[in-house]
Amino acid sequence: MNKDGDTEDRIFEAAQAAFHEHGFDGARMADIARRASINQSMLHYYFRTKEQLFDAVFRKAILAVLPPAIAILGEDGPLLAKLERFAHRYVGILQANPHIPAFILFELRRNPEAIGRLAGETAGPVFARFRGDVERAVREGDIRPIEPSHLLANVVGLCVFPFVARPMLQGGLGMGNEAYDGLLRTRADHVADFLRHALRP
């Protein structure tokens, strides 16, 4: 018998890999069981249903990327410095979890309403604060005039996009895995620099 949660962890890891790769609809319980080297009924013993197993995996993914974004954007200090910190820390988080952005975008299509609501509840206040920060920075002449919502989309998108679009960008640029990994390693610096130039008055 297992008494230290090892089987549950194994199931979770296998499910995470399968759901990240295939999404909810494409992942198969039989495949997850095989990956975890268990009998399939044990998935149900530990997690009851496919839906609940998926929820556990999704929750972990969201917790990996949403609270840090909120925390960083909610910090005090000059806007430009904050955006640079965001780029460095957020790209770092994405590099540690390269499959999560696409996984979440994948889930966005399956469940746009629920995730929109979740985003509103969790990130809404800090996004609103971001708007205020941008407006103040413009007023004080720290940055040139810019629409805050567009800027927010830019900041997040510049960090996220090279991860979600990797196969297409990598193929189009004729890069191997090492070269593209190298590009991702310089991504944070590039984004910070790009934003600095884009926003200077």
Next chain:
Amino acid sequence: MNKDGDTEDRIFEAAQAAFHEHGFDGARMADIARRASINQSMLHYYFRTKEQLFDAVFRKAILAVLPPAIAILGEDGPLLAKLERFAHRYVGILQANPHIPAFILFELRRNPEAIGRLAGETAGPVFARFRGDVERAVREGDIRPIEPSHLLANVVGLCVFPFVARPMLQGGLGMGNEAYDGLLRTRADHVADFLRHALRP
């Protein structure tokens, strides 16, 4: 009997809607048949298999967004002007086909190798040319020094991201559909402006 391709078109439109919404794995042939108001066996009569039906839908989606990107980036002229043209025309294409970017990113996960290869074969030459254009523009002092691969990811990502991440951005920004549609309507101008500022020497 149908002699003007009406049934085939109806099937295709229904399949497009279903595949855009649910992806390959989540879409159901019975649902597509219901949407097209036909008997399910007719899907097979016209398109043989689910895979072939999906391929037809995917091909149309790719043809809507990849050749225009290649054409615009392959044009002659100063780089900055070209990037502005790209932003305006590409965002316009995305606005006419708002579901396609996410659909393609969705498919990227299912089939990274095939799409990476397709991107390399079709967009590879024009991306390589883009690299040359950037390097020349830097040399001639038209733009500040910048890594061409990063810039390419930025240009495409700034156009695409607000479409693929819509539910999350919209929810986080506390916007209704009309407000977000309004934001997307100004997106092309914003991207062009943002790039101009980001790249000026």
Next chain:
DNA sequence: GAATTATTCAACCAATCAGTTGAATTATGC
């Protein structure tokens, strides 16, 4: 050591799925 609880298992199940079958209906060509 016995009773209870937790874990694991193989076999099984009903529902769903993509696809097939063969007949009926409709259209076309002579």
Next chain:
DNA sequence: GCATAATTCAACTGATTGGTTGAATAATTC
């Protein structure tokens, strides 16, 4: 009008799927 081809249909099929069942095994408690 008949023969042929194209289209459409309802019923059917085997495989797959997520989940259940009940027994066996292992661990824990007293």
